[in-house]
Amino acid sequence: MQDHGGNLDVALARFGGRFEDWIDLSTGINRRPYPVGELPPHRLSALPSRSDLTSLHDAARQAYGTTAPALAVAGAQAAIQLLPRLADPARARVLAPTYSEYLPTLKAAGWQADEVSDLDALAGSDLAVVVNPNNPDGRRHEPARLLALLPRVGRLVVDESFVDAVPGRSLAAAAGRPGLLILRSFGKFYGLAGLRLGFVLGCERDVAAFAALAGPWPVSGVAIEIGRRALCDCDWAAETTARLAYDSLRLDDLACDAGWTLVGGTPLFRLYETGDAHSAQERLARAHIWSRIFRDAPGWLRLGLPGDETEWARLAAALAS
Amino acid sequence: MQDHGGNLDVALARFGGRFEDWIDLSTGINRRPYPVGELPPHRLSALPSRSDLTSLHDAARQAYGTTAPALAVAGAQAAIQLLPRLADPARARVLAPTYSEYLPTLKAAGWQADEVSDLDALAGSDLAVVVNPNNPDGRRHEPARLLALLPRVGRLVVDESFVDAVPGRSLAAAAGRPGLLILRSFGKFYGLAGLRLGFVLGCERDVAAFAALAGPWPVSGVAIEIGRRALCDCDWAAETTARLAYDSLRLDDLACDAGWTLVGGTPLFRLYETGDAHSAQERLARAHIWSRIFRDAPGWLRLGLPGDETEWARLAAALAS
Numbered sequence: 001m002q003d004h005g006g007n008l009d010v011a012l013a014r015f016g017g018r019f020e021d022w023i024d025l026s027t028g029i030n031r032r033p034y035p036v037g038e039l040p041p042h043r044l045s046a047l048p049s050r051s052d053l054t055s056l057h058d059a060a061r062q063a064y065g066t067t068a069p070a071l072a073v074a075g076a077q078a079a080i081q082l083l084p085r086l087a088d089p090a091r092a093r094v095l096a097p098t099y100s101e102y103l104p105t106l107k108a109a110g111w112q113a114d115e116v117s118d119l120d121a122l123a124g125s126d127l128a129v130v131v132n133p134n135n136p137d138g139r140r141h142e143p144a145r146l147l148a149l150l151p152r153v154g155r156l157v158v159d160e161s162f163v164d165a166v167p168g169r170s171l172a173a174a175a176g177r178p179g180l181l182i183l184r185s186f187g188k189f190y191g192l193a194g195l196r197l198g199f200v201l202g203c204e205r206d207v208a209a210f211a212a213l214a215g216p217w218p219v220s221g222v223a224i225e226i227g228r229r230a231l232c233d234c235d236w237a238a239e240t241t242a243r244l245a246y247d248s249l250r251l252d253d254l255a256c257d258a259g260w261t262l263v264g265g266t267p268l269f270r271l272y273e274t275g276d277a278h279s280a281q282e283r284l285a286r287a288h289i290w291s292r293i294f295r296d297a298p299g300w301l302r303l304g305l306p307g308d309e310t311e312w313a314r315l316a317a318a319l320a321s
Numbered sequence: 322m323q324d325h326g327g328n329l330d331v332a333l334a335r336f337g338g339r340f341e342d343w344i345d346l347s348t349g350i351n352r353r354p355y356p357v358g359e360l361p362p363h364r365l366s367a368l369p370s371r372s373d374l375t376s377l378h379d380a381a382r383q384a385y386g387t388t389a390p391a392l393a394v395a396g397a398q399a400a401i402q403l404l405p406r407l408a409d410p411a412r413a414r415v416l417a418p419t420y421s422e423y424l425p426t427l428k429a430a431g432w433q434a435d436e437v438s439d440l441d442a443l444a445g446s447d448l449a450v451v452v453n454p455n456n457p458d459g460r461r462h463e464p465a466r467l468l469a470l471l472p473r474v475g476r477l478v479v480d481e482s483f484v485d486a487v488p489g490r491s492l493a494a495a496a497g498r499p500g501l502l503i504l505r506s507f508g509k510f511y512g513l514a515g516l517r518l519g520f521v522l523g524c525e526r527d528v529a530a531f532a533a534l535a536g537p538w539p540v541s542g543v544a545i546e547i548g549r550r551a552l553c554d555c556d557w558a559a560e561t562t563a564r565l566a567y568d569s570l571r572l573d574d575l576a577c578d579a580g581w582t583l584v585g586g587t588p589l590f591r592l593y594e595t596g597d598a599h600s601a602q603e604r605l606a607r608a609h610i611w612s613r614i615f616r617d618a619p620g621w622l623r624l625g626l627p628g629d630e631t632e633w634a635r636l637a638a639a640l641a642s
Contacts, residue, residue: 004537006368024367033366044547045354046345047327047514074395074517074541081536085406101537108533193368194542196395212429215402216325216422220395221515222543226365 002100005292005302006193015285023311024304025284026292028135028162028269030240031307033191034230043221052224059231060199064184065167068176069207072219072227076161076185076198077101082213083127083157083181084109086206090126090154095119097296098131099159119145126154133162133169136271136294136302138264143171150179155206157181161198164189164237165244165267175201186223188268189240190230197223244268247305250312258319260301269304277301287318323421326613326623327514336606344632345625346605347613349456349483349590351561352628354512355551364542373545380552381520385505386488389497390528393540393548397482397506397519398422403534404448404478404502405430407527411447411475416440418617419452420480440466447475454483454490457592457615457623459585464492471500476527478502482519485510485558486565486588496522507544509589510561511551518544565589568626571633579640581622590625598622608639 005026008019023031057070064070073079080101089110094102096115106113111127119141122128128149133140150156160182163170175182182201187193197219200210211218219227230236244267251270252262260272260280274280277293280301284291292302306312326347329340344352378391385391394400401422410431415423417436427434432448440462443449449470454461471477481503484491496503503522508514518540521531532539540548551557565588572591573583581593581601595601598614601622605612613623627633 002537004368007370008367009370009372019363027368029366029368031366033362036365039360041354042340042515044357044513044515045350045352046329047325047348047350047508049328049330051330075538077536077538081534105536187368192365194363194365196538196541213402215398215426216323217396217398217517220517220541220544223541 002104003295004100008290011285011290015288017288021288023289023306023314025306025315026290026302027193027304028266029188029193029304030191030244030268031305031311032240032243034226034233034236036192036226037229039222039225043225046221048217048219048221048224052221056219056224056228059228060184063231063237064170064172064199064201066172066175066201068172068201069204071200071207071210071214072223073198073200073210073214074196074219074223075187076159076183078196078214078218079183079198079200079210080105082210084111085213086155086209087126092127092129093122093125094129095122095131095134097137099135099161102129119149122149123152127157128153128155129157129159131159131161133166133266135162136269136292136300138266138271140166140169143169143174146171147174150177153179155179155181157183159183161185161188162266162268165241167241172201176203178203181206186227186230192226192230195223195226196220197227241267244305251303251305254316254319255303263300269302271300271302273299274301275299283321284318287314287321289315289318323425324616325421329611332606332611336609338609342609344610344627344635346627346636347611347623348514348625349587350509350514350625351512351565351589352626352632353561353564355547355554355557357513357547358550360543360546364546367542369538369540369542369545373542377540377545377549380549381505384552384558385491385493385520385522387493387496387522389493389522390525392521392528392531392535393544394519394521394531394535395517395540395544396508397480397504399517399535399539400504400519400521400531401426403531405432406534407476407530408447413448413450414443414446415450416443416452416455418458419450420456420482423450440470443470444473448478449474449476450478450480452480452482454487454587456483457590457613457621459587459592461487461490464490464495467492468495471498474500476500476502478504480504482506482509483587483589486562488562493522497524499524502527507548507551513547513551516544516547517541518548562588565626572624572626575637575640576624584621590623592621592623594620595622596620604642605639608635608642610636610639
């Protein structure tokens with residue numbers, strides 16, 4: 001299994017404390033989640049119906065600004081698990097460094113999968129993967145440049161897990177073109193990663209293939225209910241986009257005061273060059289704040305954004321200590 | 322997509338009414354669900370950790386009476402979706418008639434999959450599937466007979482989705498033997514099908530293969546929280562087992578008065594020979610009670626058990642009308 005943020009087990013084992021003592025900034029999950037409200041009991045008890053799924057898909061298309069076919073899946077990760085089965089194994093290229101699941105998942109399914117460091121180097125592959133904006137460094141690609149790449153690859157997967165807070169970067173409006181697959185995460189921007197909800201946007205044929213692979217009940221009734229409510233709430237999305245933008249600059253200020261340099265990021269996480277990420281992580285962890293570091297980049301530390309003022313104060317104190 | 326119970330869309334479209342007007346007896350889902358109680362907000366917001374999953378697996382092993390490796394999946398259906406990928410496509414046989422998803426899912430993945438009507442006819446296949454007790458006819462197989470089949474097939478999948486209410490039929494205690502895979506559904510007995518939770522029990526190698534195919538967050542935080550609570554509640558399970566047994570006989574009495582004959586069943590559903598299932602379904606549907614009928618058996622009607630006394634009274638009135 002790959003290493004991921006959000007696994008507090010490691011933090012608790014190394015630095016003690018109880019789960020609830022920790023501020024988990026090791027992910028890019030919004031710590032001020034969508035207010036879910038009451039849950040009708042039948043969402044837990046009954047099997048989701050096809051019309052339930054249809055209305056969730058409608059809400060997603062509305063929120064993402066597309067008329068293309070959509071399929072709800074149990075998180076963007078669930079789509080990644082199915083991705084290698086859309087076609088017979090061939091040659092895949094992944095724009096790296098990026099989210100760690102693509103390469104091993106493709107390889108395990110028999111694909112010849114390689115990492116490349118340049119967008120143009122994806123050309124000629126049967127399956128090309130770009131995370132936009134990228135995790136962990138926030139690298140962005142112009143929608144027009146990505147669309148120009150489309151005819152030069154078999155399939156282009158654009159993972160937009162972190163695009164909600166920079167919606168102008170999304171290719172969702174172009175979804176439906178043959179060969180273009182867009183993966184969306186619900187849990188990160190809406191702060192509800194435990195729900196396991198995401199979407200695939202694509203042409204009819206590809207979305208139907210995903211639906212067949214995912215099976216008849218791809219997401220829970222809870223995910224359908226809360227997902228639909230949240231995706232229809234444009235006011236909350238607009239306020240959250242503004243707040244995340246403001247807070248990401250606030251985090252950069254704190255990091256700057258600590259002597260760190262911004263490498264990149266999105267409004268959901270920031271990547272800093274700290275000089276020595278191990279000791280930076282330890283300093284935060286002694287204050288029970290968890291962060292993400294990277295094996296191949298010994299100076300890099302990634303931080304999600306604190307939620308309420310108590311969390312900001314604890315982070316500021318830890319960075320100043 | 323296969324036809325399934327639990328899809329009230331069809332009933333509403335044909336017979337009117339609102340969702341909440343209907344009593345859905347078209348499934349084998351317990352209509353008196355486990356009382357879920359409060360849900361800690363972090364179950365929605367945070368990514369499930371590995372220790373969360375581990376404790377859910379421990380609860381499942383305890384409840385099912387096994388020490389074998391277990392993996393939580395998003396319903397028994399999620400395990401069926403992954404099943405064809407455990408090995409290269411070869412020859413599969415499914416003991417039929419049974420749950421409609423096995424055959425097309427295996428075929429779609431390139432398996433040569435056939436239905437057989439006799440347990441012994443499974444011998445010689447690379448993958449053999451038995452649903453025990455069976456859906457929709459309740460057919461049961463002695464654990465000893467199934468274990469005797471094990472060395473005669475490549476892999477034996479025993480789908481125990483409906484075994485919770487007849488726990489003496491379970492092979493869970495034998496899980497871990499090479500070649501034996503047991504699928505468990507959580508949502509049916511606990512009345513929480515919308516949660517999407519089930520388990521695979523098997524030998525270390527097979528369970529690890531399922532885990533790799535399912536990916537890092539196979540079930541939601543809500544499923545982990547509620548699943549663990551429910552699986553640890555032996556008193557509720559014992560009371561529910563007793564109540565379902567009593568109620569299934571109560572349902573048989575009503576059906577007998579209506580002139581129907583019991584074909585078979587489990588304490589979660591009953592299958593009746595009605596002579597004319599279409600008109601029997603319509604009679605119930607006019608009272609907004611939904612049932613399951615079968616294309617290949619024009620007299621068969623399957624009914625789940627009503628929940629509270631109001632539902633029993635409505636069913637009795639509809640059958641007497």
